[in-house]
């Protein structure tokens with residue numbers, strides 16, 4: 627049994643290395659003069675993504691405050707960006723809505739609005755042969771307690787954009803679509819939410835941001851950070867009772 631486990635782990639490791647090796651290499655020069663729109667850039671990973679793009683030579687940063695849950699704001703944001711930048715090369719969908727870390731309280735109004743920006747931006751991205759990057763989460767591949775509304779938006783994102791990825795490929799579109807699967811990242815808001823509730827390690831937001839930027843620049847369909855989120859995505863369904871046991875025991879909760 628022990629040899630079997632080792633063999634399984636070794637083969638997963640090899641697959642991972644092979645995937646990494648075959649990934650296109652990132653040329654920092656590729657961001658020079660690029661027109662980027664990042665949503666949710668006021669703080670956290672989005673702020674760092676915007677800073678990274680600027681330091682790598684992307685065009686100026688513009689700030690506009692908007693509420694993506696309103697009907698009209700996504701349109702306003704895209705028009706503002708197109709007016710100010712004269713087009714769009716990368717759209718990075720990073721913003722989130724209110725996402726409490728607690729047992730589900732009946733909030734259902736959370737799922738619909740992330741796709742709007744993508745729809746509204748696609749024509750501009752087609753003009754430039756640009757990249758659309760979606761910041762998603764391991765919780766969009768594997769449900770976990772305390773994050774029912776959040777997990778549902780991330781599953782919806784993965785389903786929606788996974789479907790769109792097929793469509794763009796079938797249409798031989800020149801727009802690339804990247805889905806980023808992130809593990810727990812040490813942004814202030816995330817750390818505040820999970821404080822005292824889990825021992826799961828958090829990884830630096832600057833590294834997460836760099837992976838998001840690279841995903842768009844190298845036009846990779848999927849990016850995982852930290853690396854083991856890939857392994858978890860692959861093996862989680864092999865022994866559901868072990869996966870369930872580990873998830874339920876990663877959180878402290880007294881009924």
Ligand SMILES: NC(=O)c1ccc[n+]([C@@H]2O[C@H](COP(=O)([O-])OP(=O)(O)OC[C@H]3O[C@@H](n4cnc5c(N)ncnc54)[C@H](OP(=O)(O)O)[C@@H]3O)[C@@H](O)[C@H]2O)c1
Pocket residue numbers: 665666667668669670671672692693694695719720721722723724761762763764808809810811812813814815816
């Ligand atoms: N941190 C993690 O552990 C982690 C793990 C996996 C995936 N992710 C994903 O990474 C992305 C960024 O997460 P983060 O930790 O950096 O979050 P964060 O620090 O809480 O920042 C969230 C950003 O979204 C914006 N936002 C929230 N509600 C909005 C609304 N209704 N309309 C427009 N913007 C809104 C916020 O702007 P305001 O401040 O103006 O509200 C803020 O700029 C999210 O998609 C998240 O799901 C994070």
Ligand SMILES: *[C@@H]1O[C@H](CO)[C@@H](O)[C@H](O)[C@H]1NC(C)=O
Pocket residue numbers: 752753754755799800
């Ligand atoms: C990308 O494809 C669209 C639709 O086919 C086309 O209109 C556009 O000119 C192309 N853009 C580039 C940069 O090739």
Ligand SMILES: *[C@@H]1O[C@H](CO)[C@@H](O)[C@H](O)[C@H]1NC(C)=O
Pocket residue numbers: 866867870
């Ligand atoms: C693991 O949990 C999921 C979600 O609650 C459930 O659908 C599945 O049946 C569980 N599997 C086992 C083996 O406990």
